[in-house]
Amino acid sequence: MRHALIFAAGLGERMRPLTHHTPKPLLSVRGKPLIVWHLEKLAAMGVHYVVINTSHLADQFPDALGDGSHWGLRIRYAYEGPVPLETGGGMLNALPLLGPEPFIVVSGDIWTDADFNTLPSEPKGLAHLLLVDNPPHHPAGDFALDDRGWLESHGNPQLTYSGIGVFRRELLDDWKSVTVNSEADEAKPPRFKIRPLLDKAIERGKISGQRHAGIWTDVGTPERFASLQND
Numbered sequence: 001m002r003h004a005l006i007f008a009a010g011l012g013e014r015m016r017p018l019t020h021h022t023p024k025p026l027l028s029v030r031g032k033p034l035i036v037w038h039l040e041k042l043a044a045m046g047v048h049y050v051v052i053n054t055s056h057l058a059d060q061f062p063d064a065l066g067d068g069s070h071w072g073l074r075i076r077y078a079y080e081g082p083v084p085l086e087t088g089g090g091m092l093n094a095l096p097l098l099g100p101e102p103f104i105v106v107s108g109d110i111w112t113d114a115d116f117n118t119l120p121s122e123p124k125g126l127a128h129l130l131l132v133d134n135p136p137h138h139p140a141g142d143f144a145l146d147d148r149g150w151l152e153s154h155g156n157p158q159l160t161y162s163g164i165g166v167f168r169r170e171l172l173d174d175w176k177s178v179t180v181n182s183e184a185d186e187a188k189p190p191r192f193k194i195r196p197l198l199d200k201a202i203e204r205g206k207i208s209g210q211r212h213a214g215i216w217t218d219v220g221t222p223e224r225f226a227s228l229q230n231d
Contacts, residue, residue: 003099004047005091006038007163008108009055009084023057024219025108026064029228033064034219035108043071045116047104050075051097055084080189087194092172100169107163111228112216119166124149125206126171127198131159132216137224143202143209151207153199162216165209171197 008025025035035052042050050073054061058079068075078094085093091105102123104116112132120128129151134141141158143151178196201207217228 002046002048002101003103004042004050005094005098005103005105006035006050006052006108007087007090007105008035008061009053009058009080009090010109021057023054023060026060027219027225029111029219029225034111035065037111038106038108039065039068039071039073039075041116042104042106043073048074049099051078051094052076052108053078053080053085053090053094055080055082083191085189085191088172088175088192088197089190091167091194092175093189095169095172098169102166102168104166105164107218109219110163110217111219112162112164112212113214114162114164114212114216116164118210119164120208121166123166123168124208126201127165127167127207129165129198129207129209130162131209131211132162133211133213134158134160135216135218137218137221145209145211149208149210150205151198151202151209153202159211162212163218171201 008023010024026033039050050068052061052075054077062077065075076097078097080090080093084090104119114130119130131143131145138160142161143153144155144158146152175197178200198207217224219225219228
């Protein structure tokens, strides 16, 4: 894998007032911004090109991260406009900046000790997701993982999608047929979630995954942010 996409376009509404003047991925955790932890891991696994999608306070990202040369990376920014395009629309908007091969995706507002090198460079299907045990704020989980390493929409135990995975661009080929949303059809670029595409691919047995048993935090509220700082 030579390419990566970091989702960093969220408005950070639940993190206010911390995100009034700073995008959530640029908030400092244990001495450096959240997103820098990801950049260091990506560089260590041999990624060369990183696309960062932006929206809220977008100008702060190039000011803070530059062109990526500090980490031996080449960073390009995919601005989504004043309103974020959701996970599916954001990925679709970034595709022209990503290569033809599979790329790793990382949510910019999480913190984890997961080793990105454990992820496959070539997914068996259309995507490979890193799953974690369900946190207190998301007890129902998202997907089940069978004993062959394939995801199921139903089944037990349910696990939570970590926001980290390896994707093939082909997952987005039929986004219009899966995403029944007039707003997405009319918006330029379109705005839609990735979950319906994942669900359809899971029905076809095209999404694999693995469980990470270590530390993972969705830094979604000031309380979780403070807990992460103090842990």
